[in-house]
Amino acid sequence: MKGINLEIKASETVAIVGASGSGKTTLLSLLAGLDTPTRGQVFLGPYELTAMDEEQRARVRAEMVGFVFQTFQLLGSLTALENVMLPAELKGERSAADSARELLSRVGLGHRLNHYPNQLSGGEQQRVAIARAFASSARILFADEPTGNLDTTTGLHVIDLIFDLNSEFGTTLVLVTHDHRLAERCMSSVQIASGELVTDVSSAL
Amino acid sequence: MHFELALKLLWRDWRAGELTLLLASLVIAVGTVTTITLFVDRLQHALLNESATFLAADRVISASDPIDPAWLEKADQLGLVRSETLSFLSMVFSEDRAQFTSVKAVDDHYPLRGQLIVSESPFVGGRPIDRGPAAGEVWMESRLFPSLGVAPGDVLDIGVASFPASSVLLKEPDRGGGFSNAGPRVMMHLGDVPATEVVRPGSRLTYRYLFAGAEPALEEFEQWVRPRLGQNERWLGVREGAESIGNALDRAERFLLLGGLLGVVLAGVAIALAAQRYALRHYDHVAILKTIGATPNGIDSIFVIILVVLGLMATLLGSAIGYGTQLGIVSILDPYIPIELPAPGFRGIWLGLVTGFICLLSFALPPLLKLRATDPVRVIRRDLASASVSDRMTYSFALAGTIGLMWWYSADLFLTLLIFSGAVVVVAVLSVVAWLMLRSGRVLGMQAGSAWRLALAGMQRRGGENTLQILVFGLAIMLLLILYLVRTALIAEWQATIPVDAPNHFAINIAPEDVAPIRELFETRGVRAQPLYPMIRGRISEVNGESARERDRRRWRSGERDGDGGPGASSDRNLTFAVDLPDDNKVVSGTWWPNSYDGPAQVSIERSMADSAGLTVGDQLVFSIQGREFPAEVTSIRAVAWDNMQPNFYIIFSPGALDDFPSTYMTSFYLEKDQKLFLNTLLGQHPTMTVIEIDAVIEQIQTIISQVTLAIELVLVLILISGALVLLASIQASMDERFRQHAIIRTLGAGQRLVLGSLAIEFCVLGCFAGLLATLGAEITVFALETRIFELDYEMNPELWLIGPLTGTVLIGVVGIAATLKVVKTPPSTVLRQLA
16 A cells, blocks of 8 residues: 545445455455555554554444445354344443344344344345444445345345445445446445556535 | 443353363363372371381380480470380290290370280180270280180289280280280289389380371471481381381382372373364454454453453362362272271362362463454454464473473472473473374375375375374373373382282291291191291301491491491391302392302491491301300391381301301291181190281281272372363364364265265374374383382383373274264364354
């Protein structure tokens, strides 16, 4: 990564696009505070992530960040409901179960609350992951190739779900994808090549 | 805190089977330690109790004069039970015969430990009884009845008093084999002694004060008494009471201790492996938790809670299992152990609990604490190497835990460090050798068929892990081999100490004219006997021109001689002469005289006497025998195997030196139980000789040795179980990688046979290498252990070089294939999906 200067406003939806190995996932990791740059600064809301240690960054993630990953990343040993309850539980909230149940019905999995990830299809797993991402009342959602492991139809369904929930909750969305149709649904998109920002095409909308 | 979350994760992991092996390892560690400690504790107490019967007490003060009454008051204050006996030599008269006997007068409390065995008729029958004769009657040893020509119930005179000989005394616990009790035994009540008027000033008397009670009180009493002991007072503990049993006990304890240590280390390795695997399988979990906001401290607290809950469960379960196993062992052994086992103490349970937690902390905590450092980016990039805090931390935890536990068990820092540094060296050498072996395996494999190539290539690709695995296998097998070898050597040594046909009777006071007829009688009756040795009573009167008595006193005062023992120079001794060095004697200094020696008198002195009396080769002695004095020079010092049950002498003269003195003869011989009536014939024909029966003592020693042997075998079995568990844990730990590899190979079209074949070859080769290493390590360690710790003679074990690799191959081959059969049975797509 070099010479990246990027600002994303609250409630914006931004796509990061680029070829395989261009560095888009690295950029996402840096923005989300999963990783730290050797030089430079990253701010997330009121926080300067680059001035924090892992412990503090984890607290920021718990407070305001949600994730959706290409490989779903559910805890295999927990049920769908328990996976969705996790973020709230980590924050120490008590009534995690009710809102988790609500979210799962919202993503159409109200009937599969007590299924384990390996009993769910890929699309269903991703929907659980989406429910989990919104369960933490996140203010910003990072999605890393959310449809990369899904067939076209299921992928579309998942994308609809993400955008619907996003506007419903008023969340900022940062999306890594190499799918241009997906990028087009965002307000703006950022192209990366060899770790550099190629264009910053603000949406005409 | 994340208590609920931690419990939930724990519960889910448990249901998913992730924790089974970790929990099993922990439970086995705790269970093994608890079982061994409880059992050994009970057995030790039982053996000590049993050995105590050789003293008829827990501790004894033996004295030639009555001891200070203040000592007895002290014993009473400490709550000790006590008893008194008085032994002296006296003539006993029947109507028409007389016999020189060794009288022992006992009070109402005798014996404090063990039992007397009495019978209604000489030599046969017998029933145990807890007290000595009542006032007004005496009990006599079997052989006195024929030699005095009386039957049970007849009246005898001792001094000026008369007593009926009401019962036959077959066995007394503290009879011992010494010659101070040479005469046949008459036992009477202590209260009857004054009436006999045989005890007068100047009589040779032995007072024995017997004490029994709780161990702390006994120890306090010992510490109080020891500094107060005078020249004529000796303190006797269980070990002093029975030298050969003391040695056997010492070694058995050390062995059991060693076994316990190795068991813990094995279980520790199993725990570490299981925890490592658990941690590895949780890196992804932790990464996910972190992306949704779990902090490193939060992760720590989650896994510490999991570990503590797991530890509690494991220690409770392990202790319960250990307690149960120990009870089971005891009940199985009950018919074979004729001694009563005391109730198990709390120490074993406590030790098990603490061991569980120390194992958990030192072996399982470090890998789990590494989880905190998991990089959350791992969620996006799976190929990212698992973050490692520092392997140094893991190892130092494990090392500290192991050393701590070893030290705690053995209470012997030197032994701990010795075993530990030995193990470190062995591990270092073995890892290099294992790595080299793997390399050479690859070279060989290149020419082999495809299952071989697959197996060997796989082994080398995971070279690092496989080196570790060979090391773990090798270590486990090595520890088992060591225990097996040491056990075998110990048992062989014990059995050699007292062979089944060791002489169990001594005959003394044989007149010179009886020597030939007795020799003939032995021969015609087929009794195996040792040579007849001449025996003359005498003492050293001068050492290098100084009075021996003065010299002893001076040395004792100046502290050169121990207060409580060691033979002095001036005491009365049985002297003998011999042409050849007796069996089991070894000259340690100077030289034994030549066969045909016929010069001025020379003497050979036994080593312990030479040490305590301060005699060396070249000292000029003057002997006083039957009122005449004559000089002799010390020309050799001998080591004597005192527990060989044969006639042994402190002082042996060169041939011819004692020709001028009338002597009696002695020998030892072996009689089967059903040959005992031969004694009637022997004593009937030669009434002046004395026979000392030590068959009961020998039987007791053999009983104890077989019990200890049994205990050792049991511990070995327990350790074997731990060892098998380590193997299983180690194979489990490598399972994921194998699953993945073989699933891929099978999707590429490899048949089940090929996969199974390559697995079999891989495990067998690993096992064979491990077995070879184990053999090498075991030989080195056993050499060190046997020569340094157990004081045995080391011998190479050539058969080991076959047994070791073979055991490794078969054991690991079978366990490995059984454990990985699932790899072959599971459809590859399932495996790949699960591992995705």
